Amino acid sequence: MTGMNTPASPKLQGPLRTSYWQHLCHVASENPVTGLAFGLFALIVGMALFGPYLVPFDPLDTGVGPALQAPSGAHWFGTDHLGRDVFSRVVVATRLDMLISVSAVAISFVLGSIMGCFAGYFGGWTDRITGRLMDTIMAFPLFVLAMGIVAAAGNTVENIVYATAIINLPFYARMARAEVSIRRNAGFVQAARLSGNSELRVLFGHIFPNTLPPMMVQISLNMGWAILNAAGLSFIGLGVQPPAPEWGIMVAEGANFIISGEWWLVIFPGMALMLAVFTFNLIGDGLRDLVDPQRRT
Amino acid sequence: MPPMLDKLRKVAFRLLQAVPTVFGILVVCFLLTRALPGDPAAYFAGPMADAESIEEVRKTLGLDKPLLVQFITYVGDLAQGDLGMAVSTGQPVISELASRLPASLELTLGALVLSFMIAVPLGVLAATRPNTWVDHICRFLVTAGVSLPTFFTGLALMYVFYYLLGWAPAPMGRLDMMYLPPESVTGFLTIDAIIAGEWEILGAALAQLALPLITLALFTLAPIARMTRAAMLQTLGSDFVRTARAAGLSGHRVLITCAFRNALLPVVTTLGMVFSFVLGANVLVEKVFAWPGIGSFAVEALVVSDYAAVQGFVLSMALLFVALNLLIDVIYTLIDPRVGEEV
Numbered sequence: 001m002t003g004m005n006t007p008a009s010p011k012l013q014g015p016l017r018t019s020y021w022q023h024l025c026h027v028a029s030e031n032p033v034t035g036l037a038f039g040l041f042a043l044i045v046g047m048a049l050f051g052p053y054l055v056p057f058d059p060l061d062t063g064v065g066p067a068l069q070a071p072s073g074a075h076w077f078g079t080d081h082l083g084r085d086v087f088s089r090v091v092v093a094t095r096l097d098m099l100i101s102v103s104a105v106a107i108s109f110v111l112g113s114i115m116g117c118f119a120g121y122f123g124g125w126t127d128r129i130t131g132r133l134m135d136t137i138m139a140f141p142l143f144v145l146a147m148g149i150v151a152a153a154g155n156t157v158e159n160i161v162y163a164t165a166i167i168n169l170p171f172y173a174r175m176a177r178a179e180v181s182i183r184r185n186a187g188f189v190q191a192a193r194l195s196g197n198s199e200l201r202v203l204f205g206h207i208f209p210n211t212l213p214p215m216m217v218q219i220s221l222n223m224g225w226a227i228l229n230a231a232g233l234s235f236i237g238l239g240v241q242p243p244a245p246e247w248g249i250m251v252a253e254g255a256n257f258i259i260s261g262e263w264w265l266v267i268f269p270g271m272a273l274m275l276a277v278f279t280f281n282l283i284g285d286g287l288r289d290l291v292d293p294q295r296r297t
Numbered sequence: 298m299p300p301m302l303d304k305l306r307k308v309a310f311r312l313l314q315a316v317p318t319v320f321g322i323l324v325v326c327f328l329l330t331r332a333l334p335g336d337p338a339a340y341f342a343g344p345m346a347d348a349e350s351i352e353e354v355r356k357t358l359g360l361d362k363p364l365l366v367q368f369i370t371y372v373g374d375l376a377q378g379d380l381g382m383a384v385s386t387g388q389p390v391i392s393e394l395a396s397r398l399p400a401s402l403e404l405t406l407g408a409l410v411l412s413f414m415i416a417v418p419l420g421v422l423a424a425t426r427p428n429t430w431v432d433h434i435c436r437f438l439v440t441a442g443v444s445l446p447t448f449f450t451g452l453a454l455m456y457v458f459y460y461l462l463g464w465a466p467a468p469m470g471r472l473d474m475m476y477l478p479p480e481s482v483t484g485f486l487t488i489d490a491i492i493a494g495e496w497e498i499l500g501a502a503l504a505q506l507a508l509p510l511i512t513l514a515l516f517t518l519a520p521i522a523r524m525t526r527a528a529m530l531q532t533l534g535s536d537f538v539r540t541a542r543a544a545g546l547s548g549h550r551v552l553i554t555c556a557f558r559n560a561l562l563p564v565v566t567t568l569g570m571v572f573s574f575v576l577g578a579n580v581l582v583e584k585v586f587a588w589p590g591i592g593s594f595a596v597e598a599l600v601v602s603d604y605a606a607v608q609g610f611v612l613s614m615a616l617l618f619v620a621l622n623l624l625i626d627v628i629y630t631l632i633d634p635r636v637g638e639e640v
Contacts, residue, residue: 136321140615143577145325148611151599152329228446232581235448236596251449255585258452259468261460270449278444285440 034286040279047094055088059245071264078264081257082243086264089245090272096246097276100157100239101226104164109219111165112172113208119173120180121203130177134170142167143232150238160239164229168222175218179211221284224277231273247273307630315623322615327371330608331364380612381605385598390609394591398613399484400471401590405579407506408513409571416518417564420525421557424533435522442519447578451512451585458508466504468586476501509586516578517571524567528560535559565629572621576614 052059062082071078077086119130137145149163183189184207192206193199231248233239240246242253247269254265346354355361359370374380380390423435458465471486472478478486479493487506490499532538533556541555542548580592587593591610598606 132317132321135318136325138573139318139322139619140325140611141573141576141618143574143580144611144614147580147595147599148326148329148607151604151607151611224444228444231446232448232577235446235581236584237600248446248448251446251452255448255452258456259460261456263456263460266449266452266456270446270453273446273449274444277446278440281440281444 033282037279037282037286040275041283044094044098044276044279047091048098049095051091051094055085055091057085057088059084059089059092060243061085070262077268078262080253080265084243086250086268089250090247090268093245093247093250093269094272094276096240096244097227097231097248097273100161100230101164101223104161104226104230105168105219105223107161107165108168108172108222109215112169113176113211113215115169116173116176116178117180117203117208117211120177121184121199121207123181127177130173134173137167138170140167143229146229146233147236147238150233155238157239160230160233163233164226167229168226171218171222172215175215176208176211179214180207183207183210217284217288220280220287224280224284227273227277227280304630308627311626311630312623315619318619319616322612322619323372323375324368326608326612326615327368329611330371330604331367375612380609383598383603383606383609385601385603385606390606393594393606394609394613397589397591397594400486400588401579401583401592403485403487404506404509404513404582404588404590405575407510408517409575411510412514412517412521415514416521417525419518420522420564421529421552421560423522423526424529425552427530435526439519439523442515442522445515446581447512447516448581448585450515451509451582454508454512455585465508466501468505468508470587470589471505472498472502509582509588512582512585513575513578517575520567520571520574521564524564525560528563529556531563532556532560562629562632565625565632568625569622572618572625576618 062084066079066083069079077090080086080089115130115133119127140148146160146163146167149166150159153159153162180203189202189206192202197205230239231246231251234246234248235252237252240249242249250269251266251273254262254269257265359367362370378391380394382388383390383393386393419435419438423432426432455465455468459468476498479489479495479498482489482492486502487499490496490502537559538551538555541551546555579590580596582588583590583592584596591613595607595610597603598610
């Protein structure tokens with residue numbers, strides 16, 4: 001850990017990086033589950049990028065097979081009430097689900113880091129205002145706040161992204177604030193200041209990069225929760241509108257058929273959702289072991 | 298100062314601290330009502346309104362006044378319990394919410410109690426036997442638990458226990474149509490049934506409650522078990538536990554009186570986050586099981602764009618969340634043996 005807190009001079013970069021890589025391999029071999037998680041992650045990224053070109057049927061095409069048919073050789077995950085191929089829909093949905101959660105997490109990471117960095121570095125009223133703002137967001141049950149935001153701002157996919165970004169903001173802002181404030185008077189920061197760097201340059205050029213490892217863990221753990229959140233919103237009919245393939249809405253559509261026994265409409269998209277969340281949570285745990293072995297719980 | 302008085306002073310101080318939080322909630326809810334897509338006045342005037350009647354609606358709603366005045370009016374209305382009318386049902390939002398709140402509370406609180414009863418012993422077991430199969434199972438359950446979307450777990454349970462096994466009744470609300478609900482005292486069907494002494498109804502209500510309860514409990518199990526395990530590991534490694542062991546206290550006694558009681562405190566403080574999750578997940582579970590609580594009311598209102606109802610729901614959920622957190626903090630202050638001792 002100490003190697004990462006000191007600014008790496010160009011000469012040090014080489015050996016530092018290899019030792020980090022070795023550490024990664026060591027952690028991955030010690031915990032095979034993390035290795036599995038990275039494999040699943042590659043699968044999800046592959047499905048998101050190439051899914052639409054690989055699937056056997058058009059996900060929107062009704063009547064590619066008889067309606068409500070159980071899984072078979074022709075339709076691996078069966079067909080839904082309009083005769084669409086569930087397998088194709090589950091695979092194609094990956095892109096939309098990932099797009100929503102990645103953009104939401106990216107927005108909250110960028111905004112949250114900036115707010116947290118300013119709050120932690122300058123303190124004073126910046127800190128108080130940011131703190132109050134974050135406390136106010138956290139005063140709501142987060143999913144309910146997201147519902148309220150989408151309901152008020154309009155029922156679109158963009159608003160789902162913004163709502164998910166807003167409810168995740170406090171986690172990033174608080175973490176960035178804590179990480180910055182413990183380093184704001186560290187030796188390397190004072191050295192950077194003395195050599196004539198401006199405050200902003202010190203903050204974003206010298207302190208912020210050092211907060212990235214714990215932030216990466218946060219991002220990974222947060223991704224899973226962002227996916228769940230977005231899928232939950234579309235499950236209750238917000239954001240994504242049918243017939244677009246999306247896991248949450250597919251589960252919602254299938255829910256009407258579960259009491260008559262057509263399980264495949266719910267189980268497959270639900271499993272895909274679960275697997276995605278599980279993957280990001282496992283990666284997050286693995287990364288945490290890598291970055292901060294002491295906080296392993 | 299006597300310890301009890303000191304505790305009361307701390308409780309009062311904690312209650313005061315909730316005031317800015319509630320103010321923040323009011324501001325956000327107010328802003329959400331103003332953020333209606335397009336012009337709120339045009340929305341409330343209806344699709345057939347011309348410019349003149351829109352202007353009239355704007356005047357009657359007070360939307361032409363400055364924001365600050367509007368905010369004061371908004372808070373004033375809230376103080377009188379006026380949350381507006383629910384367009385979908387034609388009833389005041391506040392009475393709609395009040396009549397549905399017991400159903401939601403019964404589900405949420407029941408799930409919290411259930412998951413607490415399972416998660417705490419699980420966490421303690423995992424902490425006392427680190428790196429054994431108990432620990433691994435606990436770890437797996439914890440990671441799987443937070444990864445499961447509640448609506449998916451609910452549907453899967455429904456499929457297995459209703460469709461395949463036929464153990465659970467049809468997922469249609471709080472009580473089977475065959476039974477008349479008992480006389481309403483608390484609004485909680487199970488408790489009302491006990492008060493009325495109607496055991497058959499109690500059984501029917503519990504049968505309806507079982508699946509949604511388990512679904513929610515599975516979801517909240519994970520964070521509680523995780524925290525219990527971490528807190529227990531920390532207290533088990535602490536000096537006072539070592540001292541107690543060295544003094545020759547029995548292993549059981551060390552575990553319960555020394556370690557467990559101290560580990561409970563951090564667990565109680567993390568309950569805030571669990572509440573946030575459970576109140577959100579509650580909405581999804583209510584939708585899945587057609588549970589007539591405030592969550593499914595809000596979902597129905599969302600579908601027909603009944604904004605007053607949704608905003609009333611968001612506000613009441615936030616206030617409920619604040620109240621639950623306050624309750625936990627007050628309990629924490631009262632049970633913490635350290636508070637008041639150092640004076």
